Amino acid sequence: MLFSSFHFCLWGLFFFPTGVVEVSVRSPMACWFSAMLYCFGGSVLSSLMLGEPPVAFLAKTINILLASSVWYLVFYCPEDMFYRCFSLMPLRLLVAGMKEVTRTWKITDGIAHANTVYKDAWLVMVAVGWARGAGGGLISNFEQLVRGVWKPETNELLQMSYPVKVTLIGAVLFTLQRRQYLPIAKHNLMFLYTIFLVVFKVKMMLTRDATSPLAPFEAALSQMFFGSQKTPSKVKGEGVTSSNGSSVCDQPSEQHHEGAKKKQAKKTE
Amino acid sequence: MLFSSFHFCLWGLFFFPTGVVEVSVRSPMACWFSAMLYCFGGSVLSSLMLGEPPVAFLAKTINILLASSVWYLVFYCPEDMFYRCFSLMPLRLLVAGMKEVTRTWKITDGIAHANTVYKDAWLVMVAVGWARGAGGGLISNFEQLVRGVWKPETNELLQMSYPVKVTLIGAVLFTLQRRQYLPIAKHNLMFLYTIFLVVFKVKMMLTRDATSPLAPFEAALSQMFFGSQKTPSKVKGEGVTSSNGSSVCDQPSEQHHEGAKKKQAKKTE
Amino acid sequence: MLFSSFHFCLWGLFFFPTGVVEVSVRSPMACWFSAMLYCFGGSVLSSLMLGEPPVAFLAKTINILLASSVWYLVFYCPEDMFYRCFSLMPLRLLVAGMKEVTRTWKITDGIAHANTVYKDAWLVMVAVGWARGAGGGLISNFEQLVRGVWKPETNELLQMSYPVKVTLIGAVLFTLQRRQYLPIAKHNLMFLYTIFLVVFKVKMMLTRDATSPLAPFEAALSQMFFGSQKTPSKVKGEGVTSSNGSSVCDQPSEQHHEGAKKKQAKKTE
Structure with a gap:
């Protein structure tokens, strides 16, 4: 547990958002508090x-104390030695892998804890498991506020990042397993889920490819349930209007858009 | 209870603020969470x-699940059929009336619950009753934040809307009744308060008149306790200064204004 | 306790931030809520x-009720009589002194309370003692939000004010005393700490000198632990670059700065 916390911190700190280095010089206190929120945000x-x-x-x-030591070494170590050591790819991969292992633990811990408070409330279990596993991301607006940064136009619900999405899927899977809707033992599911996390994390780090492996499923589901044409080409297409063959598929979109405008108009009254 | 929740949701969703339709296309998750906050904000x-x-x-x-179904049908129903059905005035009136009934229940529930936690603390009872009844409005700043909108310059305390005001009055009345300062039985007060809510709601909807029936009382109380000349004409009047007869009533305002400036100056030191 | 609360409120209200007077005219409710947050923010x-x-x-x-009466008299008393009375220096000094006494009590209360919830968790004790003693300052972002003001670029962690700093030191000292790392009795420490607070508060008020008595210690500690060259002269010095003798002490700073940029670059990838 202690070991996992160390790795989580290390990882959290290495992938700290831009602007933190200035804060570390201006106000070590705000930097420390922001780092702690980043590491222990889920809790x-x-x-x-x-x-x-x-x-x-x-x-x-x-x-x-452990997390604070890592924080101190990352930001204030002379000659940036600590940071340089851990910037080497093999070490980064090791730490990243270990962090994904702790994510699985965090999700299952959260679900088990929620189950002791609300017996068999599966929505609470999913919510708490998700929050425990992806907390740092979900409260990023407030973590930024500590550093004097405020970006209200974006948050992890509006534009979910890959780790937050995959944690949500994990929370749903482990909740289903606990409610015995999945014909698989808990340790097997944990193993498979962790393998999935680690493999894709390592792949994304090695290929420097930020495209989510979930993107095709999302697009399909989104199309099925929300009928959304989220593609930017569609938006552009609306501006063109001179194409001849696209009338069939454009029509519903137009109609939907019109409906949206009408709805909006009614709602603002 | 279940039925009331359904109507509350329905209503909440129909009077959703501007900009939600774009969010519903961009991020169903943020839209759903925002809708849930709107419906269950009081809780x-x-x-x-x-x-x-x-x-x-x-x-x-x-x-x-019920609220989510309504949310889904409102935003993603093909051809906007669901929304169009409920846009008809008779149905809107029915739903609006039922929602006001649930408001009374919510206030009394909140007060009863606060009374079990803090025995006879009437300020807590008022606060919790108000929060339960008007929750979606009071946390609107944070509900907007979920959708990426941030309007710090306004909130329901700075510019109270009619529903929030009338819920506050209700919370005070029901607390007084419970502390037995009002010579009226609880069910009678609930009946009268609900009738008042429904009548004015329906009147406001039919006449499309947004003026609050409480405005005269507010102005009188405000004048009595806070000596405020909130009228914009007064503000304009200060710019004119060439009028001759207004010296009598302008003087205290000027003086107050000067005092305010002096206060301000001292406080900034 | 009641008496101390009165003084705390009075004081809190007299040192209210700019812009409150306008809010008091626009919305008494928001003004009252903001005042309560200011007075009872620690709690x-x-x-x-x-x-x-x-x-x-x-x-x-x-x-x-007491705090609300003070609030009412400060903002709405005819001719500003109440405010003018308490603006006299001797009364201000008296009230300020009494408020510092209550700060000591608040810190020790907070620590004692935290100790009943988490036995011997000294970080929790420091945090709760600090929050109780300096609450109004720490939540100032949200207290401002009630008044429609939002300044995300600053908070008490980024730029700690003197009262917040001195409360943090007090919380650390009283926690050390309770864990018996300090060879001093509790009442003696309380006495000395209060004397320190009152003396410097009165000195700062009489000389209108805002420089913190802690500044030299802070600079030394900051230099020792964070190796920070926070002086603006250094920043200006980087722009000059034509000086000859400064190469020895400038180099590490440059290097650090370069390191910071490199770190930043890596982190943004």
């Missing part, structure tokens, strides 16, 4: 959701 | 205020 | 942190 968020003390993570003093 | 806010799990509303799976 | 924040009802402060009806 804070799931505690808040279950009405438990969000400072619980501070009670595990040894974890905080 | 979330009152739970937070009483230190209870704010995810409690997710435990009532059937309510969530 | 609200520490309750949230420990998973307890943040409305607990409303249960002490007498305190709220």
Whole structure:
């Protein structure tokens, strides 16, 4: 557990968003607090959701000291030696892999904990499992606020990143398994899910390819349930209007768009 | 209870603020979460205020499924059929009336619940009753944030809307009744309050008149307690200064304004 | 306790930030809520942190009524008489002194309370003691939001004010004393700390000198642990570059800066 926390922190800190280095010089306190929110965000968020003390993570003093040491070494080590060591690809891969292992644990821990508070409320289980596993991402707006950055026009619900999406899928799968809707043992599912996470993480790091392996499924589901033509080409197509063959597939989109406008107009009244 | 939840959702969704339709196309997840906050905001806010799990509303799976179905039909139904059906005035009136009935229940539920946590703390009772009844409005800043909209310059405390105001009055009345300062039985007060809500709601919908029936009382109370000259004419009047007869009533305002400036100056030091 | 609450409120209200007077005219409700957050912010924040009802402060009806009376008299008293009375320096000094006394009590109360929830978790004790003592400052972003003001680019963690800093030091000292790492009795430490607070507060008020007495220590610690050259002269020096003798001390700074840029570049990838 302690070991996993170390790796999580390390990883969290290495993939810190832009602008943190300036904050680390301006205000070490805000930088530290932001780093702690990044590392323990899942714990804070799931505690808040279950009405438990969000400072619980501070009670595990040894974890905080460890994470703080990593934070200190990353930002203030002379000559940036620590950062340079861990920037080497093999070490990065090792740390990234270990972090994905801890993600699985976090999700299942969250689900088990939610189940003790609300017996058999599967939506609560999914929500808490997701929050525990992807907390740092979900509260990123507020983590940024600590650093004096505020980007209200974007959040992880509007534009879900790959880790947040895959954690949500994991939370759904583990909840289904616990409710015994999946014909698979828990440890097998954990193994398979972790393998999936690690393989795709390593692949994405090695190929520097940010395209999500979930993209085709998403597009299909989105098309099926929400009838959405999210492709930018469609939007462009609306501007062209001189194409002849596209009338069949354009019509519903136009209609939908018109409907949307009408709806909007009614709602603003 | 289940029935009331359905109507509340329906209503909440029909009076959704501008810009939601674009979000529904861009990110169904953010749209769904925003809709849930709008429908169950009162429950979330009152739970937070009483230190209870704010995810409690997710435990009532059937309510969530119902609300989600309505949400799905409103936003993604082919040809917008669902939305068009419920846009007819008689149906709108029915749904609106039922929603006001549930508002009364929500306020009294909130007060009763607060009373079990803090015995006889009437301020807590008012606050929780208000939060439960008008929750979606009170947390609108954060509901908007989910959709990527951030309007810090306005909130329901700075510019209270009619539903929020009338819920506050209701919370005060029901608290007074429970503390036995009002010589009226609870069910009578509930009946009268609900009639008041429904009548004015229907009147406002039919006449498309947004002026609050509370405006005269507010102006009188505001004048009495806060001595405020909120009228824009007064502000304009300050710019004119060439009028001769207005010196008597302008003087205190000027003085107040000067005092305010002095205060401000001192406070900024 | 009641008396201390009165003084805290009074003080809080007199040092209210700019822009409140306009809000008091526009919306008494938002002004009142903002004032309550300012006065009872410590209680609200520490309750949230420990998973307890943040409305607990409303249960002490007498305190709220007292604070509300002060709030009313400060903002709406005819001719600003109340404000003018308490603007006299001797009265201000008295109130300021009493408020610093209550700060000590708040810190020790917070630490004692945290210790009952998490036995011997010293980080939790420091955090809750700090939050209780300096709550109004720490949640200032959200207190401003109530008034329609949003300044995300600054917060008390990025630019700690003197009261917030000194409360943090107090929280650390009282936690060390309780864990028996300090060879001093509790009442002696409370006495010395309060004397320190009052003396420097009165000195700062009389000399109108905003420089913190902690500045030299901070600079030394910052230099030691974070190796930061926060002085603006250094930043200017980087622009000059024509000086000859400064190469020795400039080099590490340059290097650090370069390292920071490199780090940044890597992190954004």
